[in-house]
Amino acid sequence: MTGDELLAQIRAWGLTFPGAHSKSPWPxxxxxxxxxxxxxxxAAAGEPFSVSVKLPYTHPVALDLPYARPTRYGLGKSGWVTFTPSAEEMPSLDQLKDWVDESYRAQAPKRLVKELDARQP
Structure with a gap:
């Protein structure tokens, strides 16, 4: 699976979370x-693969990956991690989903996290 395909799947999956929406702050x-x-x-389609997420619990482990670094602009101090793997290093869709899920739970209001939990078996 290409990076663009992975990002498209992550984007579509992430938009199923309660209250989730797309946001394009810059090109x-x-x-x-x-x-x-x-x-x-x-990253938008056609751009080099990049995902940044807030990982309050797993950021120390995530930063051990060769393609991970603290997110710039001071976000890394708050547990944000940026992943820029090469095609050979690309994480699995399940791993990306785990990171996005952890980040959603860190940013969403508690009532929306409870709504998400209620959906899961």
């Missing part, structure tokens, strides 16, 4: 947000 990005708070910065 080259098609981000996921909840209540206007971004929970995933995603």
């Amino acid at each position: 080259g990005h098609d981000d996921l947000a909840v209540k206007d708070k971004t929970f995933a910065y995603l």
Whole structure:
């Protein structure tokens, strides 16, 4: 699966979360947000693969990956991690979903997280 295909799947999946919507704060990005708070910065189709998410629990482990770094603009201090893997290093769709889920839960209001939990078996 190509990076654009992975991002398209992540984008579509992330938009199923309660209150999630697309947000394009600047060219080259098609981000996921909840209540206007971004929970995933995603590269737009055709751009080099890049995902940034807030990982309050797993950021130390995620930063051990060779293609991960603290997100710029001071976001890394708050647990944001940016992933820019090569085609050979591309994480699985399940791994990307885990990171996006953790980020959504960190950014969404508690009532929306409860709504998400109620949907899951």
